[in-house]
Amino acid sequence: MTRVLGAAQAVAYEPVIGLEVHVELATESKMFCGCRNRFGAEPNTLVCPVCLGLPGSLPVVNRRAVELVCKTGLALGCSIAHVSKFDRKNYFYPDMPKNYQISQYDMPLATGGAVTLPSGKRIRLTRIHLEEDTGKNIHGGGAMAAASATLVDYNRAGVPLMEIVSQPDLTSPDEAGEYLAALKAVLSYLGVSDVKMHEGSLRCDANVSLRPVGTQDVGTKIEIKNMNSFRSVVRALQYEIQRQTDVLRAGERVVQETRTWDEERGLTYATRSKEQAHDYRYFPDPDLVPLHLDDEIVAAWRAELPELPLAKRDRFLAAYGLSRYEADLLTGERTTAEFFEAVVAHCGEPKAAANWLLGDVRRALDKHGLTLDATRMRPEHLATLICQVRDGVVSGRAAKEVCEILVRDGRHPAEVVAERNLAQVSDRVAIEALVGEVIAANPESVAAYRTGKAKAFEFLVGQAMKASRGRANVELVRTALRARLG
Ligand SMILES: [Zn+2]
Numbered sequence: 294m295t296r297v298l299g300a301a302q303a304v305a306y307e308p309v310i311g312l313e314v315h316v317e318l319a320t321e322s323k324m325f326c327g328c329r330n331r332f333g334a335e336p337n338t339l340v341c342p343v344c345l346g347l348p349g350s351l352p353v354v355n356r357r358a359v360e361l362v363c364k365t366g367l368a369l370g371c372s373i374a375h376v377s378k379f380d381r382k383n384y385f386y387p388d389m390p391k392n393y394q395i396s397q398y399d400m401p402l403a404t405g406g407a408v409t410l411p412s413g414k415r416i417r418l419t420r421i422h423l424e425e426d427t428g429k430n431i432h433g434g435g436a437m438a439a440a441s442a443t444l445v446d447y448n449r450a451g452v453p454l455m456e457i458v459s460q461p462d463l464t465s466p467d468e469a470g471e472y473l474a475a476l477k478a479v480l481s482y483l484g485v486s487d488v489k490m491h492e493g494s495l496r497c498d499a500n501v502s503l504r505p506v507g508t509q510d511v512g513t514k515i516e517i518k519n520m521n522s523f524r525s526v527v528r529a530l531q532y533e534i535q536r537q538t539d540v541l542r543a544g545e546r547v548v549q550e551t552r553t554w555d556e557e558r559g560l561t562y563a564t565r566s567k568e569q570a571h572d573y574r575y576f577p578d579p580d581l582v583p584l585h586l587d588d589e590i591v592a593a594w595r596a597e598l599p600e601l602p603l604a605k606r607d608r609f610l611a612a613y614g615l616s617r618y619e620a621d622l623l624t625g626e627r628t629t630a631e632f633f634e635a636v637v638a639h640c641g642e643p644k645a646a647a648n649w650l651l652g653d654v655r656r657a658l659d660k661h662g663l664t665l666d667a668t669r670m671r672p673e674h675l676a677t678l679i680c681q682v683r684d685g686v687v688s689g690r691a692a693k694e695v696c697e698i699l700v701r702d703g704r705h706p707a708e709v710v711a712e713r714n715l716a717q718v719s720d721r722v723a724i725e726a727l728v729g730e731v732i733a734a735n736p737e738s739v740a741a742y743r744t745g746k747a748k749a750f751e752f753l754v755g756q757a758m759k760a761s762r763g764r765a766n767v768e769l770v771r772t773a774l775r776a777r778l779g
Pocket of ligand 1: 323
């Protein structure tokens with residue numbers, strides 16, 4: 294017995310991970326009724342007899358939602374079904390007003406396809422289907438009820454929800470994080486969702502099992518729920534892989550179950566075992582006819598697809614001489630990529646545009662709680678600032694100050710430079726006067742420089758720049774200093 298345990302301890306395991314991603318679609322109205330699809334409204338104000346499941350109401354398919362799912366499928370290389378259908382998934386929870394959810398069981402809109410990671414590895418997809426979201430339980434009562442009460446908000450009930458199911462091709466928690474980032478980028482490029490994980494418009498469940506390294510065994514699959522950020526997906530998987538490794542090395546069996554991730558405690562705990570698993574009793578929804586899509590409409594949707602993140606990254610690498618790192622960051626979000634190209638179109642300086650966008654602009658956005666979508670800075674303003682630095686109108690240091698004002702207030706750089714008196718001083722007489730003052734005020738540094746201390750020279754340059762509030766042309770300062778110090 295001891296020997297068997299010993300052998301078990303020596304086995305190395307590898308994880309097998311698959312992800313199910315739910316995406317709320319950015320449609321105007323809900324999936325089967327005319328209620329508005331909007332986050333953050335007063336509870337139960339966006340409801341009607343259809344999404345409340347009142348007797349006698351009939352659902353009507355939202356065409357736009359079908360289009361968004363199919364475009365996602367086309368972008369990810371899936372086959373789009375000519376015929377698909379909607380089914381009822383029966384289960385009984387208070388957040389489900391009809392006591393069933395309209396989903397797609399055996400004839401989803403899209404099958405096959407893959408998400409390509411930045412490394413080039415392809416994570417295959419099983420399917421993409423369309424369903425409706427549930428309402429939301431609000432525990433803890435709030436102002437309207439006792440602390441022990443649970444309230445239900447049906448605003449979300451019936452919102453179009455796309456489910457993207459991957460094959461278990463992921464082999465590490467970090468790879469799962471890369472998959473989510475790559476998928477999110479594609480979804481944001483397509484504009485099918487606002488992909489805000491913190492508002493629940495992108496949600497992820499993971500399943501993970503372990504197998505001895507090098508085998509094709511199928512281990513016992515554990516499903517993990519309740520992860521609210523990419524980081525918590527990675528952490529939950531790390532925790533779960535360690536937990537299952539410990540179970541197997543102790544010579545025990547992993548029990549098939551659903552586990553919930555506890556963000557605060559950093560662990561998963563069992564919530565549902567196989568014996569309690571749902572029997573959803575799927576059957577075709579008798580109120581909805583099967584969905585027929587002909588080749589023309591699919592071809593028209595395909596023609597409308599934008600350039601996708603990886604294609605854009607490769608084009609940026611070839612066209613703009615950027616590093617791989619810069620190209621990855623610039624193409625991670627469509628807004629950033631488009632802003633970058635608009636700046637380049639105005640100033641023809643791709644390297645500088647990348648530096649500004651990934652450096653000072655990003656810092657200023659963070660500082661003022663803004664995003665590129667929300668800032669009033671226009672690409673041509675940043676382009677003008679880049680030209681001003683290139684042409685010596687403002688110093689690099691003063692430009693940083695201007696940049697923050699552009700991001701915050703959306704003003705024209707020329708106006709800010711004039712108002713703050715930030716124009717670069719390149720006038721020879723003025724620079725020599727400035728250098729003269731700095732030399733007079735810092736005799737120790739001058740002496741140190743003359744005994745061969747190179748750092749003292751940089752100190753004097755710094756003093757001159759400081760005295761000019763960053764406005765002096767630094768190259769002219771260096772030249773003047775060198776001439777004066779001999
Ligand atoms: Zn409704």
